Amino acid sequence: MLPLLEPETVAPCCPPLTERPFTAEEAERTAKMFKALGDPVRLRLFSAVASHEGAEACVCDISDVGVSQPTVSHHLKKLKEAGLLTSERRGTWVYYRVEPSVLAAMGQLLVGASAAA
């Protein structure tokens, strides 16, 4: 049996980037999320999951990014570790899901409180 992957929760960590200079700790936490999206293949995969029905997808749904299935799995795990995706095993496949609250929190960092409304 493979272990069940637990969904992670991600709390918005920081004020908008324009509000005041980030502290070192805030920057450490937030840079991880941006870094995860800072790779073209990961960004495509993230977009593939985010735009898939229900904002979730398994590796089996994603085949047109031009990388192997193990590479897809590797990148999806990286996105999960960065807090951008949650995952849940259902039968054979692990389904990855974009939490709208995470996108809203990142959007809020960039454009201020109005983006989260």
Next chain:
Amino acid sequence: MLPLLEPETVAPCCPPLTERPFTAEEAERTAKMFKALGDPVRLRLFSAVASHEGAEACVCDISDVGVSQPTVSHHLKKLKEAGLLTSERRGTWVYYRVEPSVLAAMGQLLVGASAAA
């Protein structure tokens, strides 16, 4: 004489990440911006500029991030190359500026069209 640094313009490139899977070209362009913010020191510097008066600052304004002035300059240039900052020389100093439209475009990628309103 040092060359005048020309402000760059940045056009929003792509639909929201949730709308449809990004193409390879869209992902290449956009990943650069996320990658630039994916380093804790650069993110602190970006936040320092973005939250400074008028959303602009020179190296002389930024001294509390714990890295040397040449390192600050290096990272500000990287942010400029990624299209996140523009720059303008005034006398002794180069001033770096956050274009609100760039933040709005990045926010729109994450949370959809409503963020750009």
